[in-house]
Amino acid sequence: xxAGLGLLVGxxxxxxxxxxxxxWLEPYLPIAVVAALDAVFGALRAFxxxxxxDKVFVISFVSNVLIAALIVYLxxxxxxxxxxxxxxxxxxxxxxxxxxxxxRRHIFHx
Amino acid sequence: xxxxxxxxTSEDLPPQVHMPLLDYxxxxxxxxxxxxxxxxxxxxxxxxxAEQGSxxxxxxxxPAVRPGVAALVVMGVFGVLVTxxxxxxxxxxxxxxxxxESLVTQIKARSTQLDARRxxxxxxxxxxxxxxxxxxxTTSQGRALSSRLERLRVMSGATPVTGPGVQVVVDDAPGxxxxxxxxxxxxxxxxxxxxxxxxxEAISINGQRLTNLSAIRFAGSAITVNFVSLDRPYTVLAxxxxxxxxxxxxxxxxxxxxxxxxxxxxxxxxxxxxQSMRLPAAPxxxxxxxHVTQEEKP
Numbered sequence: 380x381x382a383g384l385g386l387l388v389g390x391x392x393x394x395x396x397x398x399x400x401x402x403w404l405e406p407y408l409p410i411a412v413v414a415a416l417d418a419v420f421g422a423l424r425a426f427x428x429x430x431x432x433d434k435v436f437v438i439s440f441v442s443n444v445l446i447a448a449l450i451v452y453l454x455x456x457x458x459x460x461x462x463x464x465x466x467x468x469x470x471x472x473x474x475x476x477x478x479x480x481x482x483r484r485h486i487f488h489x
Numbered sequence: 490x491x492x493x494x495x496x497x498t499s500e501d502l503p504p505q506v507h508m509p510l511l512d513y514x515x516x517x518x519x520x521x522x523x524x525x526x527x528x529x530x531x532x533x534x535x536x537x538x539a540e541q542g543s544x545x546x547x548x549x550x551x552p553a554v555r556p557g558v559a560a561l562v563v564m565g566v567f568g569v570l571v572t573x574x575x576x577x578x579x580x581x582x583x584x585x586x587x588x589x590e591s592l593v594t595q596i597k598a599r600s601t602q603l604d605a606r607r608x609x610x611x612x613x614x615x616x617x618x619x620x621x622x623x624x625x626x627t628t629s630q631g632r633a634l635s636s637r638l639e640r641l642r643v644m645s646g647a648t649p650v651t652g653p654g655v656q657v658v659v660d661d662a663p664g665x666x667x668x669x670x671x672x673x674x675x676x677x678x679x680x681x682x683x684x685x686x687x688x689x690e691a692i693s694i695n696g697q698r699l700t701n702l703s704a705i706r707f708a709g710s711a712i713t714v715n716f717v718s719l720d721r722p723y724t725v726l727a728x729x730x731x732x733x734x735x736x737x738x739x740x741x742x743x744x745x746x747x748x749x750x751x752x753x754x755x756x757x758x759x760x761x762x763x764q765s766m767r768l769p770a771a772p773x774x775x776x777x778x779x780h781v782t783q784e785e786k787p
Contacts (some may be wrong), residue, residue, distance in 0.1 A: 385561035389568020392574070398569075400577050412574045415567050421520050426556065428519075430527035433559040439520045440563050443571075470514055477518040 414447035427485040545621035644769035646700035660757035661721035679743035687737035691729035
C-alpha cells in the first residue's frame with residue numbers, strides 16, 4: 380500500500396528525471412541495487428511475519444547499500460573487485476531467494 | 490530456526506560456529522534486528538501493562554506494524570535507484586552499439602572513397618599518356634622525340650618488346666659433380682655479354698628482362714636476376730637480327746668461351762633462331778633513377 384505507492388513514485392521520478400550517474404559511481408550502482416533489493420525483500424518478509432519496523436527497515440536499507448558499494452570499492456582498490464562483487468552477489472542472492480521463499484509461504488500458506 | 494535442534498548440544502556457541510556457511514546464510518536471511526526490536530517492543534508493552542495493572546486494553550498488545558513515512562521515502566529511493574540503473578545500462582548499451590555502427594559506416598565510406606580515387610589515378614595516367622602522345626605527334630620534332638623515347642624504352646627495358654631473335658638454352662652438364670660442370674653466374678654473364686656484342690637489342694633470362702641495373706649473381710645456391718631466383722635450365726631470349734646474330738656470337742670472345750665450355754665441360758648449350766618472341770618489361774624498381782638528372786639543352 381504505502382510502500383507500493385513509494386515504489387511507484389520513485390520509479391516515476393526516476394523515469395522523469397533520468398539522473399546522470401557520475402562515471403566514478405557507475406560500477407557500484409548495480410551492486411547497490413542488488414543490496415537494496417535484499418533489504419526490500421527482507422522488509423516484506425518482516426511485514427508478513429508481523430515484526431516490521433520502520434527504523435530497522437531504513438537502517439538495513441542504507442547500511443546494505445553502503446556496505447555493498449564499499450566492499451566493491453575496496454575490492455577495486457585491491458584489484459579483486461570482480462571476485463568481491465561475485466561474493467556479494469552470491470550472498471545477497473541466497474538471502475533474497477530464501478526471503479522470497481518465506482514470503483511465498485505466507486501468501487499461499489504452503 | 491533449523492539451528493534449534495543443535496541447541497541442546499552446543500548451547501553456548503553462536504550459530505555461525507556449528508552451522509555450514511550456506512545453511513547459516515539461509516537461516517539468517519531475515520535481518521535479526523527485526524526480531525530484536527519486536528521482542529523489545531513486546532517486552533515494553535508487557536511491562537507497561539503490568540504497571541497499569543491488567544485492565545482494559547489490547548489483550549494481544551501487538552506493536553504497530555504498518556509501514557510509515559520513512560518506509561515510503563526509502564521505497565521511493567529504491568525506485569529511483571532501480572530506474573536509474575536500468576536507464577544507465579540501456580544508455581551504455583546504446584552508446585556502445587552506436588559507436589560500432591558509426592565506425593563500420595566510416596570504414597565503408599572511406600574504402601569506397603579509396604576505390605574511387607584509385608580508379609581516378611588510373612584514368613588520369615591513361616589520359617596523361619594519350620595527351621603526351623597526341624602532343625608529340627603534332628610536330629615533326631615531337632615525332633622524332635617520340636620515336637627516340639620508344640627506342641630508349643626498349644633499350645632500358647621499360648616496355649615489353651616483341652620481335653625476331655635467338656633463343657639460347659643452357660644447363661649444367663648431365664651428371665655434373667663439380668662447379669666446372671655447372672652453369673655459374675659468370676658463365677651467364679659471359680653469355681649475355683656475348684649476345685649484347687652480337688647485336689641484341691633486348692635480353693631476358695627465364696622471363697627476367699635485363700636492364701643496365703640488372704645483376705646476374707649467385708645468392709645461396711641459385712642464380713638471381715633482378716633479385717629473383719632462377720631455376721635450371723636457363724632460357725635466354727635475345728631480340729635482334731636472327732640471320733646475323735649466331736655468326737657474330739661465335740666471333741665474340743665470350744661466345745668462343747661458351748663453345749669451349751660446351752665442348753670440354755659438356756655444359757648444355759642450344760641456340761635456335763625465332764621469328765617472333767615476346768620479352769616482358771623489367772620490374773619498375775629496376776628502372777628508377779637515383780642520381781641522374783637530365784642536362785639542360787643549350
